[in-house]
Amino acid sequence: MPLSIFIEMTLSAILTVWSPGPNNILLLSTASKYGFSKNLPFMTGIWTGSLTLMCLSGIFCTALSSIVPGIQPVMKYLGAAYVLYLAWQTFKRQPPAQSSHEKKPTWLMGFFLQLINIKIIIYGLTMFSAYILPYESGVFMLFLFALYLMFLGALGNLIWAFAGNILKQFYSSHYKLMNNIMALLLVWCSLRITGLF
Template identity: 40%
Template sequence: MNNSVAFLTYTLLTAFTPGPNNILAMSNTSKHGLKKSIGLIQGIFVGLLSVMILCSFFSVMLVNIIPTIKPAMTYIGAAYILWLAWHIVKSKPGENAGNVEKADSFMTGFFLQFVNIKIILYGITAISTFITPYYSSFFSIGGFTLLITVCGCAGTFTWAIFGAVFQNFFEKYSIIVNIIMALLLVYCAITLII
């Protein structure tokens, strides 16, 4: 993989930045504790794995059926990453917290993945721009699909355990943290194009 540093940077940044999964997990564990939120976290994992498998099939199908779409998918992926960077730079601490509903069931975590645009775009972008251009075997793509799922869940689980710590840190140093994360995403987008 030519862009392994960019792939890992993109995957980890996407997994650990605020999003519906991370905010919901943090909110639930702060209200109900980790033990009562395990069902939600398990639902997020199973749903995330399901969506990543669907994203893998979609990306492979597009690349195999329409090989000329690969350059377009690369530019779309780079544009999405740049949009994420812009969104991170202009975000304010706690602005997403009001959108989180109280829920702590497996089914809530599972079904959230199918409407979680961040996760769907994360999967399609990671697979179509970092994986399918370099790998075509079922086992390679399956391994990377599992890897990006585990990274995504690691971010969610980390937010669940250390939510209050991260919330305080992001609030205190939000401008610096946002700029650093945005610059890392810009680096990912540039490495895709060059």
């Protein structure tokens, strides 16, 4: 994989998994409520589930490319369209609402959250189809990329969990500015995926 593509993939991944979503909002909320250390089982469940999904995404995209050889360009444009959809959703997103009925999350909750977290599922499919499979195909390399994508998500999770109330207050006060910046960066990533920019 060329370095320029690796950098674009990393930026796109960071914008996707570090932006507000089910994992990050739950981690922000529960860390501010229960503390960082009591959130560790939930976080490790998220990371384990995320790695599982990244591996499955790599397998699925590789199998689909083998069965339908001409699907790669289609998958690339579908991935770009999804990134544009994420940009739109980010642009119009409102600040997160707090629920007073939360219970302390567990490892199992974190793991199973990934299996129904459409953002992470499509993230894996997009990264593999748009960035990784056009350049890499070996099983070991695909696993390393799955691990790397999970690692980027884990960094974002840690940031949101460490930030706790501070980030929650800042985001609530400046959510529109932050959403607009993230949305514009996602549009840029989408254009780069298609080769239009």
